[in-house]
Amino acid sequence: MSSLRILLRSLAVAGLSAVLIAPASVARAQPTPAELTKQIDKSSTELERIVESYNKLSEEIKANKATAATLQAKIGPLQAQAEQSRADVGVLATTAYKTGGLRTAQALLDPGGSTSLPERLGALDQLSRQHQQTIDGFTASQRRLIDQKTRLDTTLARQAAQAKQLAAGKKKIEADLSRLYELRRQAYGRATEAPSSSSSAGNPPAISGSAGVAVRYAYGAVGKPYGYGDDGPDSYDCSGLTLAAWRAAGKSLPHNAAMQWDATARISRGSLKPGDLVFYSGLGHVAIYVGSGQIIDAPSAGRNVSKRDMDIMSIAGYGRVR
Known part of the structure; x- marks a missing residue:
């Protein structure tokens, strides 16, 4: 067999190997951080x-x-x-x-x-x-x-x-x-967010009455981890945080976002006051409004209670604790 033929055969085998290996390599590719x-x-x-x-x-x-x-x-x-x-x-x-x-x-x-x-x-x-x-x-x-x-x-x-x-x-x-x-x-590089302190949310606004008690409680919970089914004091899920905040103010709420929707009075966005609840699309998430377009909520597993803009997702409506 000539050297040229041997070379062509080697190239063909190498090309076929590349075709066979390439898809497997792509399949094993790790997702990017964005993905x-x-x-x-x-x-x-x-x-x-x-x-x-x-x-x-x-x-x-x-x-x-x-x-x-x-x-x-x-x-x-x-x-x-x-x-x-x-x-x-x-x-x-x-x-x-x-x-x-x-x-x-x-x-x-x-x-x-x-x-x-x-x-x-x-x-x-x-x-x-x-x-x-x-x-x-x-x-x-x-x-x-x-x-x-x-x-x-x-x-x-x-x-x-x-x-x-x-x-x-x-x-x-x-x-x-x-x-x-x-x-x-x-x-x-870690399963959950790094712990943070409540001071990262700043000072709570000066609000009187039971709403003020609820808002101050929520500020004190900032930085604590998410825990499904938990209502404090060491960890919270979303409805557990709003429940605990208003429980501190002497009001009783059920431990479920949809039930809290039923237990509160409907108000408009323009009527929002600190202490009111913000409900999100599908009534699968709830947060407590703390003023200036900000909420405090327990976001999701692996994340900590945080203060952030209230337009984090589509809003279903607003509720005032009776």
Whole structure:
């Protein structure tokens, strides 16, 4: 074989090898920091929706537990009432047998008695009505007891099903968090943002009343890490931060952005005051307004509570705590 032919064959093999290797090399190429940032932002948005669903389910379970406790408290007295009705029926039946029923029947048959017939019929009627009232009371008590038990059983069954959903949701959140932290580690060299102090937000504005208390609390939370399902004092998710801020001011909010939307009064952007809540598209995120177009919020997993411009994403509306 000539040297030229050997050279051409070598070049052909090398070219084919390059074609075969090139796609694999491209496939193994690492994403750029900008691409990782986009992935992180997308993952963060998806994760926050899951977190808020988790929070909503937690709120519903708390409500179900409260309902179950109320029903359980009612069942005890109803059981006692039912037992008392049963005892009353027993006493009445025994009394009627020993002293009322037979003697009254004999009196009706004995025209020589000292009591007139109308009086004797009246006594029988009264005895019958008393007997029926006790029976009716017993039956009504039993019906209420059965109804309460049925409602309790339904509530507990729903609660058990929700607990399973909650466990599954928690598992998914933890897996998503692990993936998100790895993306951050690749992009920034660390899984989460470096800790910062609340002083980085500056001094809170001078606001009186409960709104002032809520805003000052939010300023004090700046720099603390995000934690799904957390409402402080060491970490927060978005609705957990707004909940905690207003809890400090003596107001109660549910731990879910959509529920907080329902629990607050609608206001316009022009009416915003420090302490009001800013809700974002899809009601998957909420922040507390602190004035001058700024909010304080718990952004997402791996990031810290921060003060920033309120137009961070599309705004769904604004709410004032009642």
